[in-house]
Amino acid sequence: MRFKRILLVKPSGRKGLSFAFDLIPIGLEYIAAYIEDAVDEVHIVDMELDRRKFQDIISLYCPDLVGISLSATEHNEALRLAKIAKKNGAMTVIGGYHPTSVPDLMLSYPQIDFVIRGEGEQTIRELIEHGTPENILGVSYKKNGIVLHNDDRPKIENLDNLPFPARNLRQYQYKSQNRTTDNDVIVMSRGCNGSCSFCCEPSMSSGCLRFRSPENVMQEILEMAKYHQNKSINVMFADPNFIGNPSGVDRLCDLLIEHNLNIEFSALVRADAMAKYPDIVKKMCRAGILKFEMGIESPNPRDLKSTRKGITNGIHREAVKNIRENGGRPGGTFVIGLPDQTIDEIKAFPTYAKEIGLTAAAFGIATPFPGTGFYKELDEQGLIFEKNWDNFDEMHSVYKTKHLSKETVEEMATYCMAKFWNLDTFIDQEMVAQKRTMRKKTMVDFARERILNLGFMTNNGNELQKDNFGQHIKTFLDAYADPRVEKYTRTVGIHEVLDLKRLLRVLGAQKIQCSLSLDDVTVSFVFKTTSKTVEYIQVIYGRHDDSTINLDVDLKCLAEPHISNLLKTSAFLFSHNLSIKKIWSTFKLFAAIGTEVISSNLQTVHPQN
Structure with missing residues (x-):
């Protein structure tokens, strides 16, 4: 039947x-x-x-x-x-x-x-x-x-013979984090010739790497653009190894440049290919392929060898350099909680990510998926203790390591995320983007993006670590204080990266302190401004006593969501601004912010040509 x-x-x-x-x-x-x-x-x-x-x-x-x-x-x-x-x-x-x-x-x-x-x-x-x-x-x-x-089915050899995905059957709108720009996905190839021990791809494709023709991919991209009514869209190349066929990618870039579509692409790539083909990297960025996600995995050669990654620290650095030089955004994923790793080794990961120049990084917990060599090895040793498949999500520890408890591994994921995603990273993203855009981002747009980032991290953190979210907030705060932020912001000059002229002119010379607290842990952001510059930003433990404006946030409303905690947080916000001088300075801060918001709204209504 x-x-x-x-x-x-x-x-x-x-x-x-x-x-x-x-x-x-x-x-x-x-x-x-x-x-x-x-x-x-x-x-x-x-x-x-x-x-x-x-x-x-x-x-x-x-x-x-x-x-x-x-x-x-x-x-x-x-x-x-x-x-x-x-x-x-x-x-x-x-x-x-x-x-x-x-x-x-x-x-x-x-x-x-x-x-x-x-x-x-x-x-x-x-x-x-x-x-x-x-x-x-x-x-x-x-x-x-x-x-x-039944016997295995041979892999599909000619991918051009496959019809394009049935986007016409979609019942939902897939949006970017800003909830306004459409998202979409496309693949140029199937399979991967890598042999990473923790990856599921070899079990699916048996290392058989096949490619669509650039012309076939371009035809689908044009149909995709039409499906989205030629609006601005973000598209991910979801190939496990996008640049596995360098000549094909080179030809596709020529076609993309020729059509000049309103699309920004991201791609999953191997670091060795990005290091080996700098001319293709340059052309990809010119064609609108601007965000790259690489499996960096670890700065430790022992880890790279044990996971059969086939790359070195030198390759990491060269790949990132090639992307940054062309205004692209190099991102990397790291694997924490491998069997032999120690706390000190893991804590070095976000530092390494910044040193090599990544503008984005994710820190996933090593997870043994069935069908991988990693799973087989751990299963044979009886080290996998987790029985609930819900927790095989790269954010929970599911097997015994030599040196670290389950709780420590999971806290290290939070630590690494906090240590990397500090203000200097966000400023660095904008500085790299300027090589391509040749303009400064407005303060309103920058702040709006950070609020979206914060909401995304909070929602996902609460979902993934809901049983111990308060402790993870403390770990986050402990990691966030970082003297390198001051050094970086003094060197770069935020006013050289963001358009702050109006805001600083209204605000004037201030020392603004925003303090985040949970129980006995407090971390403060300190912004030192003049009427023309931002001299530096500090992220410190505790508080300064000589600030001109204080904003205090009690994070208990996140650790223990309840209306009473939310009300206490609102009342606590301005509790250190009770002098006449500080009230006046706080008024100037809100006036400066209001000026920026009004200006941004006017530009949205009447955009400049």
Whole structure:
């Protein structure tokens, strides 16, 4: 019996570092496009954004086959959705990195009928057309209570033969952090020829790296731009190794420059390629590919060797230099909590990230995913203690290390994030961007972006470490005080990077102190200004006594969200500004901020040519 009504589902529950790079279910859109002409109906639902109950969705579409794509952190939620689908008479099929690695485990659950291993387009189409898994390559299934694994399906060789993802089936708006700019995703290749021990990609692609033609990719980009009505959009190249085919990337850049679209791209790249091809890096930045995420992993050669990364510290530095010189934004991910790491080694990670010139960094906890060499090694030693797949999110410690407890590893992730994401990092981002834009960012735009950053970090931190959020706030504060911020801001001069003329003219000479406190821990930001310059910014423990303006924030409202704590925080904000002189200085601060906001709004209404 053929399947005719297909529902493809992305479960909720994807969190941690993978969440940042997997916002749009592009894999399901590829599958939908590949089967669209073979079925009566196909729908895609993203339960991360959909506010309907899954039972209501099932009742609306009445699918006879429900397909669910999942990672490890979505294991439990996918099983819950599959159970609902089965109760309503649908067959269930799952795929993705996690099921590909553990098909026997997934088929041990009665609500799972089929597992598709590896790439799904051809396999699911044959399953739909035949109505049975027998003799279909790449399928695992149960027969008379026995799990059977059909032979692997060969990888799709000519990716240009695949139809473009079915963006027309999207039911949601995928927005950037500012909630106004559209996001989208595209892939130029599949697979990766790297051999990193902790990565899931080898189990999915077996190291088989294949590429689309630049012309085919450009055609999809033009259709994507049309889909978004030619508005400004942010697009991620989600290839595991975007620059795996340097000549193809070079040609694509020529096409992008020729069309001059209103698109800013980001890409996942290997540091060795960015170091080896400086001319292509230059052309990528010129073509609008401006944000790069590299697996830096660690400054420690021992870690780089144990993870089979195949790169060196010298490659790190050269890759970052090539990106910065062309106005691009070099970002890097680090792996903390590897079996032999110590606290002192991990604390050096954010310092190293700044020293080599990264403008963005993420610090993920080493997580052994099934199907990786890392998982096999730890599992054989009996070191994996976590049984809840929800916590395999690169933000929780799930196995025993030699030197560090679970709690210490998780606090180190918070420490590294705080130590890197200080004010000097944000200023550095703008300084690098000026090489390309040739203009200063307004104070209002800069502040708006920082507020969005703060909201994102707070929401995700509260979600990921909700049982111990107060302690993580203290760890954050402890890491944030940093004498290098003063040294950097004295050298660079913030007024040379941001447009502060109006604000400083109204504000004048001040020493503004903003203090963040939780229980007995206090960290203060000190801004020393004149009528024309910002002399320096300090981030210190405790408080200065000679400030002209004080703003005090009690972070108990974050550690213990409650209306009473919020009211106390509001009352506490100006508690150190009770003298006439400080009241007048505080008034000047708000007048300066108001002037900036009004000016920004006027420029938005009447933009300059």
